[in-house]
Amino acid sequence: MRQVEDPVRAEPETSRFRATVAYDGADFLGFQLQSKGRTVQGVLEVALAQVTQTTVRVIGSGRTDSGVHARGQVIGFCADWRHSMEDLHRALNAVLPPDVAVLDLDRAPEGWHPRFSAMRRHYRYTVLNQPLRSPLDRRYAHHVARPLDIRALQAGSRTLVGVHDFAAFGQPTRGESTVRELFDARWRQDGPWFTFDVVGNAFLRGMVRRLVGALLQVGAGFWPVERVAEVLESRTRALAAPPAPACGLCLMRVEY
């Protein structure tokens, strides 16, 4: 009589995980692994290697540039783990440095991919608009001394919503299309604080910062509102404004 196979041993030992990650981007050369320098992916892979005692490759929903923050970056990885999900979650946060944390952790759904399955990405850009710079806000907000006009910012944003070729505002990772869809793009003002929330299916490299750079030109009265549409239609990066600084940008949420 053949022995019944141990059902525990028959189960595959490697599981696919999905996690939401927050980080302070100030001391990182961006999300994606580089040959040199500290990256979020690198730090996550070191933590996973330490906890699981194996080499683990982390895939993000997308890169964030050097200095860009995240409150809701999503990652996927495969790892051998025989203890509880809670144990893995706790162990990761225990070994990760103070500027990175795993907010939630689950098994990944079948066929799920952190980048290709992402439907919507939500970024927020924060501006502090007052004559004086603020030492206690400088790390997470871009200081603009010249008064901004919220109506001009809104008008500029509206021209960006929809399906457009955003070649003027960013580079594709490889040679692919520069067409993206923005579902929403709006500014909110609360005293000296201006926040720009933008939701799109995907973003080109540096795109949010270049969009903000252009809108700030409009908000400060340097550009007429129409110029945003003109730059967009030109598909020429040389006509765009310089990108807004990375410190103000945060990846808030990725939806699947």
Added chain:
Amino acid sequence: MRQVEDPVRAEPETSRFRATVAYDGADFLGFQLQSKGRTVQGVLEVALAQVTQTTVRVIGSGRTDSGVHARGQVIGFCADWRHSMEDLHRALNAVLPPDVAVLDLDRAPEGWHPRFSAMRRHYRYTVLNQPLRSPLDRRYAHHVARPLDIRALQAGSRTLVGVHDFAAFGQPTRGESTVRELFDARWRQDGPWFTFDVVGNAFLRGMVRRLVGALLQVGAGFWPVERVAEVLESRTRALAAPPAPACGLCLMRVEY
């Protein structure tokens, strides 16, 4: 006939100034000048020397410990300055590092002293109370994972208001009295954010952080409320809780 003295030359060239200063305390060894290490006073004196081309001594309303922030520290200094107040203000902010800024600048009233004329000092302590630490909030808030009870925090705070000998909660700068008056001490909760606002005539060294340390013991259920009064009455620092970390503390305002 004797010449009439030039009234402009007769006016003293050195003026006394009063300024409100904000700083991110993370990269400072506190406010007060030390023989070694970066201090707020040191950085301000270097900026003033650069701008006025003379040696300038800065006096603060009080010290803040290493790592403690300020949104409303007040300083006084004497300096030679023949241009406008606005020019001095702008010049100082231009040469100060990003983690210090002069918020306002005026001539000091006759007989005014930054420390001895101060009537009320307002500090705020910020706690993030949730199971997970937050990379983007860690610099300006103390993370407490264990749930806090706002009513217990309030009850503990009430026993501190009034004139008391606070020897159990801090050291005097020299050998002087440890009696201080707290005009107000209260917690506010907004979701996971707990803020403690405390206003007093003056504070001993490390006093706000030790008060918060004790109140957090009460808020987390480790201490009964009565223990705060017992520790206060004991005047024995050994009975107090460890001071809460510096990152959560900010000097908000000094009143004269």
